[in-house]
Amino acid sequence: MFLAVEQLKVSYRGQAVPAVDDVSLGLNAGEIGVLVGPSGCGKTTLLRTVAGLEEASAGRIALQGETISSRQKHKPVAQRRIGMVFQDYALFPHLDVSGNVAFGIHDMPVAERNARVAEVLARVGLDGLQARYPHELSGGQQQRVALARALAPRPRLLLLDEPFSNLDAELRERLAHEMRTIFKAAGVTVLFVTHDQMEAFAIGDVVGVMNRGRLHQWADVHTVYHRPATRFVARFIGDGVFIPARFEPRDEGAAMRTPLGLLRAASGSPLAEFQGAGQCQVLLRAHDIVYDETSPVRARLVRKSFQGAWFLCTLQLSSGDLVLAYLPSYLEHAVGDWVGIRPQVRHLAAFAQES
Numbered sequence: 319m320f321l322a323v324e325q326l327k328v329s330y331r332g333q334a335v336p337a338v339d340d341v342s343l344g345l346n347a348g349e350i351g352v353l354v355g356p357s358g359c360g361k362t363t364l365l366r367t368v369a370g371l372e373e374a375s376a377g378r379i380a381l382q383g384e385t386i387s388s389r390q391k392h393k394p395v396a397q398r399r400i401g402m403v404f405q406d407y408a409l410f411p412h413l414d415v416s417g418n419v420a421f422g423i424h425d426m427p428v429a430e431r432n433a434r435v436a437e438v439l440a441r442v443g444l445d446g447l448q449a450r451y452p453h454e455l456s457g458g459q460q461q462r463v464a465l466a467r468a469l470a471p472r473p474r475l476l477l478l479d480e481p482f483s484n485l486d487a488e489l490r491e492r493l494a495h496e497m498r499t500i501f502k503a504a505g506v507t508v509l510f511v512t513h514d515q516m517e518a519f520a521i522g523d524v525v526g527v528m529n530r531g532r533l534h535q536w537a538d539v540h541t542v543y544h545r546p547a548t549r550f551v552a553r554f555i556g557d558g559v560f561i562p563a564r565f566e567p568r569d570e571g572a573a574m575r576t577p578l579g580l581l582r583a584a585s586g587s588p589l590a591e592f593q594g595a596g597q598c599q600v601l602l603r604a605h606d607i608v609y610d611e612t613s614p615v616r617a618r619l620v621r622k623s624f625q626g627a628w629f630l631c632t633l634q635l636s637s638g639d640l641v642l643a644y645l646p647s648y649l650e651h652a653v654g655d656w657v658g659i660r661p662q663v664r665h666l667a668a669f670a671q672e673s
């Protein structure tokens with residue numbers, strides 16, 4: 319692994335609970351990893367420890383095979399060759415764009431330095447803005463200068479902590495896609511922190527979901543979405559609910575009996591462990607339920623929220639259980655109406671009954 323974090327624990331002085339607790343993850347060279355999780359879950363602490371700004375209480379961080387953080391060893395920040403971009407950009411107001419970008423490469427010969435500044439500015443799409451000062455740039459442009467400044471010294475690893483949090487939603491989404499393209503073109507290995515799951519999906523090759531210092535899952539975006547490792551991941555990612563279910567063996571593969579009928583697992587769904595478990599629960603995402611007026615399954619519309627092309631609807635089954643569904647916004651159902659629905663579950667994720 320290019321970056322390996324092994325059973326890392328980070329405790330702040332005077333705090334009973336560690337901010338990062340037994341976290342292990344790995345990134346291959348050129349991969350983009352994104353950590354998501356609610357406020358206070360330990361994302362920033364983990365990132366700062368990789369940067370060398372916090373010390374490891376236990377476990378190890380290795381970069382290209384070399385231990386940079388452990389209880390015994392703490393490689394100084396300046397020697398790690400790790401670039402960082404934070405949410406407040408921290409550009410120097412008295413330096414123009416070139417000056418800001420050249421800041422970390424002062425030891426380069428002038429001609430080489432100028433060429434490198436021009437190269438990274440072109441890479442982030444800021445050609446021609448060399449002489450502007452930070453206050454003459456938009457928020458998105460300032461963030462790109464911060465990125466160019468971090469890339470200029472050719473860091474081994476780039477760390478970004480909520481770099482778009484000061485930008486509006488539309489710009490964030492555009493920049494998220496642009497940044498991914500820039501990272502891939504530069505071939506840089508990236509660890510990125512955000513609380514926004516859409517940003518995580520847009521940028522990451524690998525996504526990690528954290529809660530209370532623990533990493534619940536570290537996997538490709540598809541796996542995190544369709545095969546959440548824990549209830550927390552299932553709840554945090556996407557729109558979904560849990561409904562009661564009971565395992566039923568079938569000749570053609572496992573299935574779950576639910577208030578929506580029998581839900582069959584696509585091959586590979588890990589349901590066998592629920593055999594004989596009695597009552598358990600399955601996760602139903604809003605897109606697992608489709609609108610179908612001919613369906614014998616009816617549900618009462620309890621709530622709807624307009625989201626443009628569709629409504630995100632909460633529907634109550636005759637069993638009393640609630641499910642979510644996206645209904646096309648041209649349908650004019652009122653709250654209280656009974657609607658025909660049909661489950662169309664491709665990835666069945668089951669969980670033990672919550673105690």
Ligand SMILES: Nc1ncnc2c1ncn2[C@@H]1O[C@H](COP(=O)(O)OP(=O)(O)OP(=O)(O)O)[C@@H](O)[C@H]1O
Binds near residue numbers: 356359360364
């Ligand atoms: N310098 C510090 N001293 C003591 N406790 C701290 C310090 N920094 C963070 N913490 C605590 O460590 C935990 C993890 O905080 P951290 O900032 O890593 O979370 P986060 O997931 O990045 O949150 P956010 O998204 O709000 O930035 C929190 O409980 C926080 O209160």
